[in-house]
Amino acid sequence: MSTNPSKVPPFKRIADELRAEIIRGDLAPGDRIPSQEQLEQRFGASRATVRKGVAVLRSEGLITSSQGRHSTVRERPNVSLRQTGSIYRARRATGESNYNAEARAQGQNAQQEIREVVEAPAPDAIAERFRVAPGTPMVVRRLRFVMKGAEGEADTPMQLCDAYYDAAVAAGTRLAEARLIKGGTNAFIENPEGPIGRRITQFIEDLDVRMPYPHEVEQLDIPIGVPVARVIRTAYDSAGDVLEVLDSIVPCDRHAFRYVIDV
Amino acid sequence: MSTNPSKVPPFKRIADELRAEIIRGDLAPGDRIPSQEQLEQRFGASRATVRKGVAVLRSEGLITSSQGRHSTVRERPNVSLRQTGSIYRARRATGESNYNAEARAQGQNAQQEIREVVEAPAPDAIAERFRVAPGTPMVVRRLRFVMKGAEGEADTPMQLCDAYYDAAVAAGTRLAEARLIKGGTNAFIENPEGPIGRRITQFIEDLDVRMPYPHEVEQLDIPIGVPVARVIRTAYDSAGDVLEVLDSIVPCDRHAFRYVIDV
DNA sequence: GAGTGGTCTAGACCACCAC
DNA sequence: TGGTGGTCTAGACCACTCT
Numbered sequence: 001m002s003t004n005p006s007k008v009p010p011f012k013r014i015a016d017e018l019r020a021e022i023i024r025g026d027l028a029p030g031d032r033i034p035s036q037e038q039l040e041q042r043f044g045a046s047r048a049t050v051r052k053g054v055a056v057l058r059s060e061g062l063i064t065s066s067q068g069r070h071s072t073v074r075e076r077p078n079v080s081l082r083q084t085g086s087i088y089r090a091r092r093a094t095g096e097s098n099y100n101a102e103a104r105a106q107g108q109n110a111q112q113e114i115r116e117v118v119e120a121p122a123p124d125a126i127a128e129r130f131r132v133a134p135g136t137p138m139v140v141r142r143l144r145f146v147m148k149g150a151e152g153e154a155d156t157p158m159q160l161c162d163a164y165y166d167a168a169v170a171a172g173t174r175l176a177e178a179r180l181i182k183g184g185t186n187a188f189i190e191n192p193e194g195p196i197g198r199r200i201t202q203f204i205e206d207l208d209v210r211m212p213y214p215h216e217v218e219q220l221d222i223p224i225g226v227p228v229a230r231v232i233r234t235a236y237d238s239a240g241d242v243l244e245v246l247d248s249i250v251p252c253d254r255h256a257f258r259y260v261i262d263v
Numbered sequence: 264m265s266t267n268p269s270k271v272p273p274f275k276r277i278a279d280e281l282r283a284e285i286i287r288g289d290l291a292p293g294d295r296i297p298s299q300e301q302l303e304q305r306f307g308a309s310r311a312t313v314r315k316g317v318a319v320l321r322s323e324g325l326i327t328s329s330q331g332r333h334s335t336v337r338e339r340p341n342v343s344l345r346q347t348g349s350i351y352r353a354r355r356a357t358g359e360s361n362y363n364a365e366a367r368a369q370g371q372n373a374q375q376e377i378r379e380v381v382e383a384p385a386p387d388a389i390a391e392r393f394r395v396a397p398g399t400p401m402v403v404r405r406l407r408f409v410m411k412g413a414e415g416e417a418d419t420p421m422q423l424c425d426a427y428y429d430a431a432v433a434a435g436t437r438l439a440e441a442r443l444i445k446g447g448t449n450a451f452i453e454n455p456e457g458p459i460g461r462r463i464t465q466f467i468e469d470l471d472v473r474m475p476y477p478h479e480v481e482q483l484d485i486p487i488g489v490p491v492a493r494v495i496r497t498a499y500d501s502a503g504d505v506l507e508v509l510d511s512i513v514p515c516d517r518h519a520f521r522y523v524i525d526v
Numbered sequence: 527g528a529g530t531g532g533t534c535t536a537g538a539c540c541a542c543c544a545c
Numbered sequence: 546t547g548g549t550g551g552t553c554t555a556g557a558c559c560a561c562t563c564t
Binding site (some may be wrong): 036037066 | 529530531532
């Protein structure tokens with residue numbers, strides 16, 4: 001009778017109690033949480049129930065665990081600020097790509113790896129933004145951004161980025177070559193001496209947030225309980241023509257977004 | 264032997280196979296997934312294992328389940344576009360708040376409820392943006408935004424929003440009263456006949472994405488596997504003074520974000 | 527080798543919904 | 546009332562890490 005009048009299931013009580021300790025700071029990032037056997041005794045529950053409680057916190061992104069090691073309170077990795085807005089030209093003036101300059105300003109060292117550069121038909125979401133029929137030929141540059149780790153540390157994958165260009169414009173240019181473009185693609189597009197030479201005057205960024213798919217988890221090394229943002233950035237010139245569409249997948253544990261908007 | 268040379272655990276196979284069917288579209292949103300008993304037979308696994316596989320998909324936000332009913336593929340609720348940028352003044356010109364005008368333009372009917380209006384010390388994140396000491400007195404308007412459902416349908420909670428104002432400026436004005444302000448707080452702040460009369464010229468929005476806390480789950484009715492964005496929006500006037508800071512929690516299953524940036 | 531977390535089974539009871 | 550999903554137990558074996 002009435003030992004548990006509130007009807008809170010044991011696994012939930014375990015999750016709630018541990019979560020409270022984490023949020024309150026009693027368990028700090030990096031701390032070990034009690035072992036499953038200790039939790040069994042503390043809550044008088046079976047191992048399966050303890051594990052279920054712990055699983056809740058894992059899927060909330062609050063703890064990490066792996067075989068053989070103690071489970072620990074998740075440490076937030078270094079967060080990189082993804083800033084968009086009036087700072088764009090200033091960052092670009094460094095001669096680096098916007099992304100790399102932003103990273104450098106934060107004392108980080110960004111790098112891009114080419115996954116592939118191909119000619120391919122436009123998927124629906126891309127065609128829509130280019131205002132062309134789905135399937136229209138596009139030059140696609142698929143990159144992976146990584147943040148270089150400190151001496152002896154591993155690199156951190158930061159995002160997957162597919163950059164789309166109208167094949168009628170980009171074919172035959174360096175955009176269609178499988179090597180990095182110094183200064184970034186935007187500088188290449190805008191270069192008045194270059195084959196395109198059109199100035200970007202507006203970006204539209206569409207963000208959509210969800211849990212990652214398995215291939216994203218694998219390519220970006222995303223822990224359980226971490227969402228991703230899909231960011232589709234369309235670049236326009238003053239005539240309203242679309243110059244570039246970036247389709248990126250960004251893990252939300254290592255990124256914060258900042259938008260500066262003048263009205 | 265070698266019945267399972269790939270070493271993929273059964274619960275993972277179950278999750279992978281069902282996920283593939285969902286992504287491929289064989290199982291469409293709203294469709295029932297096979298019952299746990301059917302899955303036991305199909306995969307030759309115990310109920311616990313089946314449940315574990317299904318739990319993976321639940322925490323990925325792909326399916327929903329509740330007692331007594333079949334589990335189904337999650338249907339995405341109507342997504343509301345949260346648009347920020349050059350459209351701001353146009354929306355405001357309708358005489359409604361920016362948010363309500365945006366909703367109306369999408370054929371939706373937004374509404375605000377006041378949770379409370381109090382004077383309270385500034386939390387760190389807010390003080391930082393106001394460039395004042397933590398604990399400085401603030402007027403705080405805590406609202407909850409809902410989208411009115413169709414005839415006979417339930418309303419959908421859309422966000423929690425805490426609006427902060429310097430108490431030295433806002434105390435004694437309608438901002439400190441526990442009732443809604445027609446046309447929105449920004450119009451009130453900018454009204455040249457009003458007590459403040461300062462024009463907003465810039466917004467900075469900071470987005471941070473994570474899994475929700477239990478109180479957010481409860482107040483916003485957030486399903487398992489759905490992340491939230493914490494959006495902190497700071498409004499400046501041309502002198503660089505901070506006029507307002509909004510601290511919002513936004514469930515990512517009913518929102519898409521769009522930023523229009525002129526460079 | 528001891529201790530940790532990861533996986534699985536077999537069986538039980540409960541709460542809820544729809545027919 | 547039967548089928549569904551939700552919860553729990555007791556016990557087993559495995560994979561890994563750390564000391």
